[in-house]
Amino acid sequence: MQRHGARRIGSQIEMGVKRSHPFCSATSLPWHHELSKDHQIFRHLLEACKLSSDIRTATETHTRIIRFGYGTHPSLVASLISAYAHCDRLNLAYKVVDQVFNWTVNLVALNKTLHSFIKSRDSELARKVFDKMPDRDVVTWNSMIGGYVDNGRFEEALRLFTMMLTSNVVPDKFTFASVMPGCAKLGSLPLAQWLHQLMIDMRIEVNYILVAAMIDMYSKCGGIEAAKSIFERVQRDDVSIWNSMINGLAIHGFALDAIAVFSKMDFEDITPDAITFLGVLSACSHSGLVKEGRHYFNLMKSRYSIEPQHEHYGSFVDLLGRAGLLEEAYAVITSMPIEPDVIVWRAYLSACRTHKNPKMGEVAIAHISRLRSGDYVLLSNTYCSQQQWDNAQRVREMMKKHGVSKKKGISWFEWGGRFHRFKSGDRSHPETEPIYKVLGGLIERAKAEGFVPKRELVMMDVSEEEKEENLCYHSEKLALAFGILKTGPGTEIRISKNLRICDDCHNWFSLVSRMLNRVILVRDRIRFHRFEGGLCSCGDYW
DNA sequence: ATAGGGTTAG
Structure with missing residues (x-):
């Protein structure tokens, strides 16, 4: 052969x-x-x-x-x-x-x-x-596990890791450095805790790489308290540890804490790097700290001689644009010393959508050479926000012509050691009947409380999770209903989503947290939302 | 021979 x-x-x-x-x-x-x-x-x-x-x-x-x-x-x-x-x-x-x-x-x-x-x-x-x-030796296993993580096959990576545990090869620090980022992407707190315990049991010698990965993992799995306590206890002698902590606080919306950590770097003689500033800027951006954001954006160059890169400009434009300062954001773009790229224009496009400015949205679109589905969606949504249905229709036709389809929204809830995934209007889950019953009940109750779905979004044909069923059955709502079905009263429910949570779902989740008197933690593509007593930790600014 | 932190938008 x-x-x-x-x-x-x-x-x-x-x-x-x-x-x-x-x-x-x-x-x-x-x-x-x-x-x-x-x-x-x-x-x-x-x-x-x-x-x-x-x-x-x-x-x-x-x-x-x-x-x-x-x-x-x-x-x-x-x-x-x-x-x-x-x-x-x-x-x-x-x-x-x-x-x-x-x-x-x-x-x-x-x-x-x-x-x-x-x-x-x-x-x-x-x-x-x-x-x-x-x-196969330990390098073989580590490479394969790391390979899965690099390719976005996180569950596969974890599965291989558990296989490794039953093999005759013992995991080492490289193994954990590969598997932890995978766990972070999945966002599973139980898995994170398990990995942490395993590292202790196996007496893995922790270095700064593992510490940074662990803080990152806990943060992204919703365990910000655990991340903070690790950060407090370890020797914080490398900038990446600080970066993990700052970014962790940022994604949880603790902008002031993130800034406090940043300020502390000075006292511990750690010099921030380009990534530190990305964390600080994103913290400011998601909390509307415009003045502070401007300050740190200028500081990186003036005090630390770090030349802002596209990502920094993108973050800065995002900060200004989110706050409604479209003109200033535009001025930043046009006066950039480096050629503005798609990162920057997409941040600006997103701001145009938030602040309902289709005209400038078109300008942004014109600067993006290879349009992705999200770009069309943003532009179309911008038109919809101004009731320009014809233009929205035009975008929809453009998408069809170019064969672009929307990225599918998926939400998941971890239960019984498995990730239960839901698409919009999904009926494939074995427990679909009870899930829809719970959801239907909640929708009725919400209506009785005076909840009105966002008409603007219902009208949009290019809404990210558009379905005949309309927004009542968005993936995050299905995942939430499943979570309610499976957990007892009073327990916290944690849901993850691969896209950003939609406006309507955000309002609805707030209401449900009050109606059921439960804490709901939602991790969307870029940050956490913690709903409690009718309010969200993001302060409805995201 | 294998490792960490950031990476627009939806």
């Missing part, structure tokens, strides 16, 4: 060299020896192909390697795969794997190979390589 595979690859690249079967002689060579000095040239050649994405030279080199009988040398195989993967020829890379895996004994080379597949962002193929590996 392997011979057949070898011939297939060979025939693509041999270019007339057909004297002997390349792999026959290859297998008998002693691969535990280092590559001879003469043959090191192949490695350098492949390295060059990789850097210049030169697939032609790569295949030619491959041919030569086979001809010289080095077709299965672990170090060359790793280089070949890495070069192919880099040239976006994963199929060729995988063929090499298929042919030589059983001969290759050098685990370091195998791990390098796996890494090539992971870096090429095809986690399915990487997993196939992982499964094929005759031997």
Whole structure:
């Protein structure tokens, strides 16, 4: 079988060299020896192909390697795969794997190979390589888990992590540094606590990377108290630890605390960096602290000599725009020393939507070259906010013409160790009947309390979660109903959503928190909302 | 050979 595979690859690249079967002689060579000095040239050649994405030279080199009988040398195989993967020829890379895996004994080379597949962002193929590996050490597991996290496959990463725990390989600090960001993305507090406890039980030596990751994880999982207490207890000798804390406070809407932490850096002799300021600016932005935001934006350059990057300008424009200072925001954009990019224009576009200015929204749109679904949605919503239905219709047609579809809104609630996901108007959950019954009851009660759905949003055909059923069955409402169904009175309900919570749902959640006298914590795409007694921690400013 | 914090909009 392997011979057949070898011939297939060979025939693509041999270019007339057909004297002997390349792999026959290859297998008998002693691969535990280092590559001879003469043959090191192949490695350098492949390295060059990789850097210049030169697939032609790569295949030619491959041919030569086979001809010289080095077709299965672990170090060359790793280089070949890495070069192919880099040239976006994963199929060729995988063929090499298929042919030589059983001969290759050098685990370091195998791990390098796996890494090539992971870096090429095809986690399915990487997993196939992982499964094929005759031997796996801690690096193997760590790479694969990290690969899943990098590719947004967080649950898969956690699943692999639990598999690792039952294997004969013991997790190390690298494992946790990979798995914690995955947990942060999922937003599961129970998982975060479990990982934390595991690290203690396994006596993982914590360094600043792990501390920063842990503070970040707790913050993003809604455990801001735990994040704060860790921050208080540890040695805070690296800026990333401070960044995690500042950003954590920012996403929970504790802008003043974030600023307080920032001020404390001075006393502990930690110099803020570009990321610190992103955290501080976003804290100000989401709490409407315009004056403070301006101050810190200027401070980064004047005192710390940090030149603001696109992200900083984006955040600053967001801060001004959110507060309704559209003209000042525009002036900032036009006087930027660097070319404004889509980040900045999208922030501005969003402000135009918030403050119902379709005219300037069009200006922003004109500066965004490759429009994404969200851009159309924003523009259309801006028109709708001014009752310009014709224009909104035009945008809708543009979307259709360009084959752009809206990004699906998904909300989830963790229950029984599983993530129960809901789409808008979803009826696929096994407990759909009781969920809709709970939701229906709540809607009735809300109506009785005088709750009026936002007409503006109902009218919008391009609303992000538009459905025949209208906004009553938005994903976050379904997730909430499920949470109410599953938990006892008085307990806090935590919900996550991949988009921003919609205006109508935000009002409705406030009301429900008062009606049921329960705390509801919603993590949307960029921040937390804590509803209690009819009020939200964001102060309806988001 | 594997690791952290930020990254517009909806």
